Amino acid sequence: MSGGPDSLALLLLGASAMPGQVAVMSIDHGLRAEAAGEVALVESICDVLDIPFTSASVRLASGNVQAKAREARYAALGDWATQRGLGAVATAHHLDDAAETLLMRLARGSGLPGLAGVREWTHVLGFEALPLIRPLLGFRKAELEQVVETCGLTPVQDPSNGNPAFDRVRVRQHLAEHDWLDPEALAVSAQHLAEGWRAIEWYAQTDWEEMVALEETPEGLPQYRYFCNVPRAVQIETVCRIVSQLGGRVSRGEAGTAADRLWHGKNASLGGVLARCDIEKFAKVGVEMRVWRFAPEPPRRTH
Structure with missing residues (x-):
């Protein structure tokens, strides 16, 4: 307050x-x-x-x-x-904050999570x-x-609310100067984007529950197996979650880059986790699918 x-x-x-x-x-x-x-x-x-x-x-x-x-x-x-x-x-x-946030994030090239505002x-x-x-x-x-x-x-x-050094202040001034940009319409668009993001979150939870399983490597380390056959936006959420479960940290941008490599048959390294790609039969449906395995990266040799 x-x-x-x-x-x-x-x-x-x-x-x-x-x-x-x-x-x-x-x-x-x-x-x-x-x-x-x-x-x-x-x-x-x-x-x-x-x-x-x-x-x-x-x-x-x-x-x-x-x-x-x-x-x-x-x-x-x-x-x-x-x-x-x-x-x-x-x-x-408030509503004006929501409109300003949407414009700021559009200008930054934000993905759907950011545009949900x-x-x-x-x-x-x-x-x-x-x-x-x-x-x-x-x-x-x-x-x-x-x-x-x-x-x-x-x-x-607060004097900072009028300081044009801050992005939000410049966006606020732009909205005030251009009446064709309706803050109420922008806020409604942000709500629609938020609904779209909630749908992806729901889909990602289903993907996690149905397509990801915890295994062990031959060395006894934890390893996640992921049968991947979903849109890229969902892949990114699942990859982020797997890396987090293995103790790593990764941005959605990094997860997207790794998912692109894996989708095209190349291995990837991210957040201290090594991901390998293959093709295997998925027993639940009896068809071959892409399978990605994630395990902690082995320690690097110091000599």
Whole structure:
């Protein structure tokens, strides 16, 4: 909870819709001297509304500031919500955020998972049992600002929201200057893309359950056998999951490159895992199919 108009609207609407059932955390990322006062503002509003309040300060790792702030924020929120036994974490993303995110990711050439954009619900990063919900995705930003104004509150204005050094700010300015780009239509498209991505996730789960089996190598190491006969988008998800199960880490781009090699009869190495391709009869259907086997790469010789 930052004290900006979006988060204050979430606080007010949540308190009205679920009285006595919400709690608030406000985080100082250590990026601006004004942040401590903004946390205090949120605390004072929670005191008036009799809402449990917790403040936190986080330190950011080096790297992309916005990305590291997001990681630190969700880690703090996840720990807090887990300790308090909360049912979910809610954030104040709204319709305009969804439209901006879609345009940003289109410009970056994102795949379907990225284009699915800001989803109504997912899980808190690093806390797979903790839902992350976004109940304001049906609201325009101007509507949320009106909620805050009607309640007589003055929200915080983060200067970074007007800094064109950030991609999102430039996209927001572009939308404001070109009325043929309708944020509501863009948000609807993002929803359609999210539905398509959920279908692929479902298909990938079925692929995992029906076409992947755990074996052992002759040396007694774990090995996954994958009978592959699905579209490339599903192959990528299954390959990522297999590598993860073997203790490796791989991006979807790397998994796609490996899947392309395997599909064309070439072995591949990714995330500390060696993948080999072959053709075998799949007993369930009695036909020959591509089979890929994944096992940890053998240790490299040091001499």
